[in-house]
Amino acid sequence: MLAYIVRRILIMIPTLFLISVISFALIQLPPGDYLTSYVAQLRSMGDNIQQEAIDAMRDRYGLGQPVYVQYFKWIEGIVTRGDWGQSMEWQKPVSELIWERMGLTVVLAVFSLLVSWLIAIPVGVYSATHQYSMPDYAMSILSFVGVGVPAFLWALIIMYFAQTQLGMNVGGLFSQQYLEAPWTWDRVVDLLKHIWIPGLIVAIENTAGEIRTTRANLLDEINKPYVELARAKGLTENRLIWKYPVRVAMNPFFSTVGWSLANRISSITLMSVVLSLQTTGPMQLRALLSQDMYLAGSFLVLLSTLTVVGTLISDILLAWVDPRIRMEA
Amino acid sequence: MDNTLLEVKNLKTYFFLDEGTARAVDGVDFEIKRGQTLGIVGESGCGKSVTARSVLRIVPKPGRIVEGEITLHRLVAKQDGSKMTDLIRLTEVDPMGSLMRGLRGSEMALVPQEPMASLSPVHTIGDQIGEAIRLHQKVSKAEARAKTIQMLELVGFPRPKQRVDAYPYQLSGGLRQRAVIAMALSCHPSLLIADEPTTALDVTTEAQILKLMRSLQQELGMAIMYITHNLGVVAQMTERVIVMYMGKVVEEANVDTIFHNPLHPYTSALLRSIPRLGMKARERQRLASIRGTVPDPYAIPKGCSFHPRCDKKIRGVCDQQEPTYIEVEPGHKARCVLYKQ
């Protein structure tokens, strides 16, 4: 099992390498040398920046040199010093800006993943075992609504009702006093008080699809001979459904953890812009609009890495639930 | 003493589909005696499996038993040690209720057709067999495991102590079928329903499994309802035979009578399609097969359902009137207008 995990981790390396190359290339696409515009911006604000400082930066990030040199300088910085480059808009190292936002994005993604599994599995199982019943139809219609209404629109709707009916602002992940505060227990509690609304919003959008997947997977399994034999043994319907076909129907679920995370990150990105959450979305958007390349590129690399890690988790989960994979490992 | 184990009278099980009603089982009568083996033969799709599922009360939706009676004569031990039979009308009990669940797996057990697909791929065979034991007998986990190993040994599993923790994909087809038989026998059923148990196996393995089932039957004294479309197996395994065509029993007799004195034209046609040992290849190629194919069960022809394929049909009779099921000679019944009581 350990060898299996190590092998999976090794497989991740070329993928991560490719992700960083692509991200860097994409960030380079807009024309213009951002350092020049950065210097111009500083000068226009009256700052008198030293030529040596500019040269030092040029040298450090390999600006003016071929793109691949710049890329390797960037990667070298990340791997050796944990230096993800400089954000010119924030005038801070990227590494000082991203981690808390990445962390909150991960928390939100995982929270919504767990919530939607908790809802989707029992509801999907019920729907499949009571096919064509009224609740099944109701569930289908509800899940269609979930599929049709994107998270950012839910965010807008909920924001409107919170504002007009409750006089409440649902934006943000922290109360005012904890916004810039260091991490304390109170800040965690404050986060928990705020995170459930966005968490649920993301869950709504994605749960619908997962209910449909569970239902469809289970319907595929439920007429298989092994279920019939379990029934012929004299098991109660509930026990046999949960022990046999549900277990098998879960496999496709586990095998897509990586992509589920990727989908959730997409939903979270848009929704966060609406609700101005302190996640990666709004900051990445600003970085892209102002061509703050290292910041934008770092986000793209890290968010993709999250999917890769999700895929690793999914491989481990699959090996755990499916003896065929476990034995091979 | 009452020697009857199972009586099926005028059983009708229909599937209510969008395309129409499929009359999968459309009037089936038979009886199984204790310890006896009854063969059910017929082409694919004639309703053999649905009959078996009806007896077990596990007909899948949208299927439903619409008519008929199924009665199980259960032996129960009285206080003084003597035994009495208890009649249970299976068609009247709740199919998922506790009475029916208590009978399934303990009084009547199923050996299904596909050994691979009939075992859960993600559970060990020990888990799946032990579950049946724990369900019907008051034993601890450890006892159930010991009993599982004992059952595996009984069905000829090599190294049962190790194999009990194997997953189905690690076993050969023959071993999987043995595991399924072990599961079926684990609670000593009085009726074993074997639904084409060897169809998916190669000839050698098939022979082994058939031998095993015969010896187990002698050892445990259970009755077997043996479903097959293979007449050779019928000759080998059974004592009485019913022949089914399109949801109906067309003939019933002892196995020898069926082979030497078939009454129904369908039975004769079936027999003619068996290749015999010593036949030359050319002869084998010219083997008679039955004209035409089985019509859809939702488009059953008027009159005798076999008449479009029958070589003895009488125009104006067979395509008009439905023949009745009559006892032509003692213990030999047929459903054909050619015969009178």
Add this chain to the structure above:
Amino acid sequence: MADLDQVKPLDTSPDIEEEIQSGGEKVYVAPPWKLMWWRYRKHKMALISTVVLILFYFVALFCEFVAPYDPDQAANQFKQVPPTAIHIRDTEGNFHMPFVYQHKRVQDPQTLQITYTEEPSPRYPIEFFVHGFQYKLLGLWQTDIHLFGIPQGKDQQGLFLLGTDRLGRDMFARVSYGARLSLTLGLVGVFLSLAIGVVLGGISGYYGGRWDIVIQRVIEFIRTIPQIPLWMTLSAALPATLSVEETYFGITVILSLVAWTWMARVVRGRFLAMREEDFVLAARLNGSSEMRIILRHMLPSFLSYIIAALTLNIPNMILAETGLSFIGLGLRPPAISWGVLLQEAMNLRSLALSPWVLAPGFAVVISVLAFNFVGDGLRDAADPYAR
């Protein structure tokens, strides 16, 4: 021993067929397209959705005709007007053809908040085929006829089915115009990704082997990068100086760069399933050339799958465009798309005062749902056993 199942009928004489038919219920085999239609027809939501989509695309095609007002024309005295109520009964209880009352602007002296009430004196009957702003129908015929409206100019009185925005522009006109960009972008994008998907998915599924591995790896890789962040990065690279048409095309291409992977998977799956089928083998044995096998035998049989997959992927495109435009990285004003229109709702004050700016969002939801239902219906009709 003979398995009866393996004994094939040697003789199926015509009189047997005839007798089966004469002997009671008739045996009738419907052609495949008819069976598909029957199955599709059973799907009530799919039928309703088909009608909805036809309506939506009609609006997209003829938005100038459907919109009563120029979507860019602001009206100072009608800012943030709620949707106009349509009456058929006046204050005295008499019935009339549908009409509207005059909007009356009221300003709260303290808060300076402006609200609108109805003045029950003059009735403005709603008329069809009224004269309004000039436009070219389908870009060909100069006309000023509009589907409906009231004969008065917008500066005197308006008929605002979905209210107006902060500048006094008619939301109904804007949503109708938005349909043109949003709905066609989904369609164009999905066909573009189909083109890429069919080529790559086809190679992958038909030839298999190394090609398959490489293409599958590429698809997996693309799907590893979260879509929205990837699309955001790509569209940020589009220069802001592009014209509306150029941006539209750019965004379509960007969306398709990811979306082809969805189509390729479907195509590959069908190819794999069909490669093994008897008729393809038969064609190969006959010595038909590979291309001919693909065109003659394989393509028609999975056309139905492709259509279903197309329909199911259009909503993803629409949602993507809406999301991107909404955050300012897709289409940009002066282009009018549903996503661009929703930017108005991003402003919390504007949203609280005029919730009808969410109308384009509901247009998105309805079209997405309709496509999903139609897609589901088509898929079930194409293959009743697939779920």
